[in-house]
Amino acid sequence: MQSPSSSTVVCTRSSAYARLKSVGVREVQLTSGLLHERFRTNLAAGIPAGWTQLWESHTIPNFYVVSGRRPGEVKGPRYIDSDGYKWLEAACWAYAHAQDDTLKAWIDEFVDVIEAAQEEDGYVNTHFMGERQSLRFTDLDHAHEIYCFGHLTQAAIAHHRVTGESKLLNVARRFAELLYRLFGPEGRWGACGHPEAEMALVELYRETGERRYLELASRMIDARGRKPPVLDGSIYLLDHAPFREQREAVGHAVRALYLYAGATDLYLETGEAALIETLHTLWEDVFTRKAYVTGGLGARYEGEAFGLAYELPNLRAYAETCAAIAGFMWNWRMLQVEPDARYADWMEIALYNGILSGMSLDGRRYFYMNPLESRGGYERSPWFGCACCPPNVHRTLASLPGYLYSLDEQTVYVHFYAGSHLDTRLPNGQPVQIRVQTDYPWSGDIEVQPSPGSYTLALRIPGWAWEAELRINGERLEATPGSYAIVQREWQEGDSVHLSLPMTIELLRANPRIEEDRASAALRRGPVVYCLEQVDLAEGSLLDIYMPEDTSRLRAKHMPALLGGVVAIEGNALLDTVPRESQPLYVPVSRYIPPRHREVRVRWVPYYAWANRGAGAMKVWLPITR
Template identity: 50%
Template sequence: KLDYLNLACFFIDSRGRGVIGGSPYHVDHKPFRELDEIVGHAVRALYLNCGAADIYAETGDKSLFDALMRLWHSMTERKMYITGGVGSRHEGEAFGEDYELPNARAYAETCAAIASFMWNWRMLLVTGDGRFADIMELALYNGILSGISLDGEHYFYVNPLADRGKHRRQRWFECACCPPNIARLIASLPGYFYSTSEDGIWIHIYAGNTAEIEYKGARITLIQRTDYPWSGDIEVSVNPEKPVEFSLFIRIPGWCGEAQVRVNGERIEDISKRIERGYIRVHRLWESGDKINISLAMPIEKIVSHPRVIENNDRVALKRGPIVYCLEKADNPGFDVWDIILPNDAPLSAHYAPELLGGVVIIRGEGLVINADAFGRRLYARRKDVKYEARRVNFTAIPYYAWANREEGPMTVWLRSPEKLL
């Protein structure tokens, strides 16, 4: 109904006119089409962007799209945690300055990560660009999923990337936006796996599922079989009720440096040259029983921050596929995980642990722990007066989303890894 569209346009066009006070916190400091930096209350700012994206989808107003892209770059390049969490400030539950991304004092509200997921979904639909699917996936498996306990009954409102062990999920909150929001998103996830366009059917999210899609007058059943995100091997069965010609767009995540795709056993050659905006297009006459096998390499990666993220200088985070990892005391009782140093040449290995935290892939490695007793009772000392001593330790890293499901204890995502040790 046109009245609804006009009302949505009114809400966007009212920004920057002082209607709600003219504050950056309310994104009222300038007209929406002139925005170039993501600011304000993180959740509400991103829901506002969702509305603007919906208007663009209906009207094709390029000035809205251009503003949305400027805001997207502002968020993803300067104001987003490695977990996909956003909104670093406790004060105002707001976005901070560029590169203001503290770890232990991160706010990173669960609702903000969900709002980012929803905004990126809309941007994906209007562009077909896999960059937006990458942010959806990053937020989903890390900054969103951390917001709910493994038993499904306890919740995080905020999601720090380091903690001394006192931050625990709660059964409920006085301001209880996050629990129903994450429940809503998880319940609605099947609606985000696929989409259709005039060009074909798009696969955005990998997980075991069966979907029935009406396309070109035919009912097409797609079946995914996979242990993703622990494994990068995915089998997709394509079962149209009758032979039908169309394109299937297969997502190759931005984090994946090596991928293979086979159709009925035949390998697609030069796949890197065929990726367009994060997707491989396979066009053919599809018949029931056709199979696509996708293999996404998942090496353990050491991730570094932009040097202006001061807290993360000389630190790395561990990531495998879409999953960000952390160290927690429960798996590393012999030392304080905040003290560990990861040498550049430290061997790392991934192992599936079916009995741990509902079944997860863990990362094992070897690091160093400095003997803090060398400092004695001093808080500061001249560098030349201190002789550092370190011992070797074995460590285990778990997926960040699964932390704080056991006993209390320190946790950290970012590990010290200086170019020169001691």
């Protein structure tokens, strides 16, 4: 078991097939920059607001009801317990840094009532206790019982790693033992229609050393695609084929991505060749054919599902916040398998765009869907009837320090750049301290100050950074985009590493197979994707705005008073002056009036910050004139 001093999110320190080893959230301090601001807002506003919402939504009162501590009835959907468990995991990661008495009191109260609600056989799920007890495990397709167990277990592991206390971990273990009796080798085949427990069971094995949990995770992955089916045999539930025979990302996006993350965890422990072969194939499908420029995943409202290859609508993009987070989680696990910078690149794209967009700037409102275009009227909400996304954002942001770095025997990998301080030991025992000073992603200037000693630094050079410069004490070294720059040396006191990433304004074009974006372009600066909101147009309608022909005249401008302090992009766009509202929908080509453009002043803002000034219209992709 880990000591509370390290508190890793995904512990690969003893995983036989992990190239990289985890760093604990307590070993990293965020000190400055955008990620630090979002991290602190989540701790100060998001997590406390979530605690209030858990009471108002009846999530926590349900536990008091089933434990007999309060009268009343259980309310809410079948999966409501998982909202509380995700919040609890977030609160534990937050407590690793905050050490706040109020936060600890909330954690203690929730853990206490969960333990009180658990029955003697280990079962705990407020929806299937009392008068619904006879329905337990009768609907593996849709009941979410094992899914809720997964989030309980992840919260329990975070609680144990941060506090050193075993109360909640023992609750999770008793439930896991029940599941092993029911669905282990001596039981029947079983899995949850919504994968999640696979990740949790592998992590529980890592935390306790109990191999039964790893066996059960493997059984649940093996349960999919059997004949006759264990679930309903559908694509939606990823039950259409055995996992190792799946070659395309289909079905419910979050379910699929959680399953892929769980299978990657299993590979990290077993090294099974068929698993990693399948995972590589699925990764290529997702991130070369089905991912939004924002890192969003899941194109369709119907079934919250992946679409066909290159099916990436903008106005009707589903792109659930949970799916961006699930992709982030899967890429992190793939990165521990092999330190390939493309995994970290996609994590960064999702983080700065599709994940940060999920929470308002004040930390109290949330997006469920993250479209790349809006005609207006869509804004964040304080909570949802299906509230999976808000606490998922809470736990992701609260655990961010644990994702910045990884280790191998003698190397420190720097995956993401933020003002931060790392204090750790390499697996070989070498103590290492790394201090990073930067205003990334607004600035591409990054100073890394390593402590003295003989070890290697591996610095990620993002795939977009074509003119990156890396200098050690003024001496220029190779920095290839889409890779890690490896610097092995005997570091001395005062050594300085300077990485300069070009923060140019890039005009992006989509693969022509993405039909909706074929004649459009978008703006990106560094990892940040930009959008245009109606509120930032000096005149005209967003529907009539075209991308300027000459983007070299656009300028990045730091605006401390705008949207919490951002770098905006200012310049001219083209406004079609033909009165389109008076034109017929369709005309013969001989009568068609082409656009008549004149320049108008506009301002692009980071996509993650849109809809913080009202529910106005927004577009990421703008049509081009050439």
